[in-house]
Amino acid sequence: MTAMQSKVLLIEDNPGDARLVQEMLNEVPGFAFDIECIARLDSGVKRLARGDIDLLLLDLDLPDSRGLDTFIKAHTQATEVPIVVLTGFEDEKLGVNAVRKGAQDYLVKGKVDGNQLVHAVRYAIERSRAEETFKEMAYHDSLTGLPNRRGFSILAQLQLKIANRKKGSMLLLFADLDDLKSINDNLGHLEGDKALIETANLLLKTFRGSDIIARIGGDEFVVLALENSKECSEVLTNHLQKNLKARNMIGSRPYKLSLSVGTVRYDSQHPSSIDGLLEEADRLMYEQKRFNHKS
Numbered sequence: 001m002t003a004m005q006s007k008v009l010l011i012e013d014n015p016g017d018a019r020l021v022q023e024m025l026n027e028v029p030g031f032a033f034d035i036e037c038i039a040r041l042d043s044g045v046k047r048l049a050r051g052d053i054d055l056l057l058l059d060l061d062l063p064d065s066r067g068l069d070t071f072i073k074a075h076t077q078a079t080e081v082p083i084v085v086l087t088g089f090e091d092e093k094l095g096v097n098a099v100r101k102g103a104q105d106y107l108v109k110g111k112v113d114g115n116q117l118v119h120a121v122r123y124a125i126e127r128s129r130a131e132e133t134f135k136e137m138a139y140h141d142s143l144t145g146l147p148n149r150r151g152f153s154i155l156a157q158l159q160l161k162i163a164n165r166k167k168g169s170m171l172l173l174f175a176d177l178d179d180l181k182s183i184n185d186n187l188g189h190l191e192g193d194k195a196l197i198e199t200a201n202l203l204l205k206t207f208r209g210s211d212i213i214a215r216i217g218g219d220e221f222v223v224l225a226l227e228n229s230k231e232c233s234e235v236l237t238n239h240l241q242k243n244l245k246a247r248n249m250i251g252s253r254p255y256k257l258s259l260s261v262g263t264v265r266y267d268s269q270h271p272s273s274i275d276g277l278l279e280e281a282d283r284l285m286y287e288q289k290r291f292n293h294k295s
């Protein structure tokens with residue numbers, strides 16, 4: 001197992017305590033900590049602002065700040081950095097209060113041993129990494145890596161603001177992967193997953209990096225593109241179908257990838273909501289799907 005190097009910022013004014021903490025962190029085999037030590041809160045906070053810190057070990061009693069205030073100032077500067085607080089013997093209560101305010105943990109100086117220290121630091125770092133991943137997962141579809149419905153909703157609101165500010169227009173394209181159910185039923189879910197990933201890649205290849213491409217449901221994809229004067233919805237749809245055809249020519253797969261598509265235009269002169277656009281595009285897509293099935 002390779003240990004991931006973790007960057008720890010230690011804000012501690014007592015040189016003896018600082019050395020002890022560094023020694024304890026470095027003594028436990030298997031974990032690599034890169035420790036930076038700063039004696040004052042103001043310079044510590046500046047260092048935090050530069051980023052790239054995995055964990056802050058914070059003595060609350062510093063030359064330029066004391067008590068819970070120390071924690072609050074540091075936490076406000078970098079809310080995403082997990083903090084483990086160091087308190088003296090007499091003010092363990094302060095540690096408890098810091099945890100209530102959002103510290104990951106507290107350690108009492110003179111009471112803590114190396115293993116406890118390493119455990120607290122590792123746990124705080126891992127938990128904060130897990131939270132980051134969880135945040136990402138809540139807005140992303142893990143299969144395709146595209147934003148999910150929630151992610152799309154947030155990104156689309158931003159795009160809408162941009163379009164309104166530029167007095168521009170946007171195209172919303174709703175694409176539904178045809179026959180996903182029969183692919184899943186006849187060829188298995190792995191093949192169905194592959195078809196979804198291929199669809200995502202096809203959309204990524206067809207549209208621009210600035211367009212929002214999302215998977216908002218089982219077989220439902222959407223693209224929200226700021227409109228370029230040269231591109232009307234037909235051009236975009238044709239481009240997509242052309243790439244789809246090319247994709248179906250290469251490789252061997254027991255079915256053809258097929259997409260039903262509906263597009264609507266958003267004009268900032270006649271605003272409507274993202275949900276309204278989605279509904280309309282979905283309806284148009286469905287019309288095309290019915291047509292595809294008849295032909």
Ligand SMILES: [Mg+2]
Nearest residue numbers: 013059061062
């Ligand atoms: Mg101190």
